[in-house]
Amino acid sequence: MPGLEGDAALGSLLWMTVCVVLIIGLAYWFTKFVAGRGALGAFSGGRRMEVLDRMPLGRDQSVVLARVGERYLLLGAGTAGVTLLAELTEEEAAAWKPPEAAEGEKPGFKEAFLTVMKQKQRERR
Structure with missing residues (x-):
């Protein structure tokens, strides 16, 4: 059928x-x-990755400081993606780390960024 x-x-x-x-x-x-x-x-x-600070540079662009385990990464984030700008050493990362309670207020992102850039310029000379 x-x-x-x-x-x-x-x-x-x-x-x-x-x-x-x-x-x-x-x-x-x-x-x-x-x-x-x-x-x-x-x-x-536990958390193994952490965004420590972010500084906007323009529309849809920013610089991000991230901690992954014991490594500190300076990243550029934009519409095209994320780019590794630099991997900071422990000494360079010290400028970004939150200070101890006895030291007072922590430096802002701009001050820490300028400190790291000055250290990089001294290394190049």
């Missing part, structure tokens, strides 16, 4: 559609689960 072949094809199509929707739903749930746990708990032990 010609009608049964059409019904079987329609049933097969509906079954495949339900399977695809189910797979997409499970994939969505799994990605939310993994993102919530931080790659299955790999980074749940």
Whole structure:
């Protein structure tokens, strides 16, 4: 019978559609689960990355100081992406680190940036 072949094809199509929707739903749930746990708990032990300061340079452009583990990175961020400008040494990063409570108020981003640039110029000479 010609009608049964059409019904079987329609049933097969509906079954495949339900399977695809189910797979997409499970994939969505799994990605939310993994993102919530931080790659299955790999980074749940504490923050290893931190943005210490950000200085806007213009529309959609800024300089960012980030700490990743024990490394300090000076990054340029813009619409084209993120670029590594410099990796700071421990001495250079000292100008960026928050001072101890006894030392008083911490320097601003501009002052710390100028201090690091002066140190770089002295190294080049």
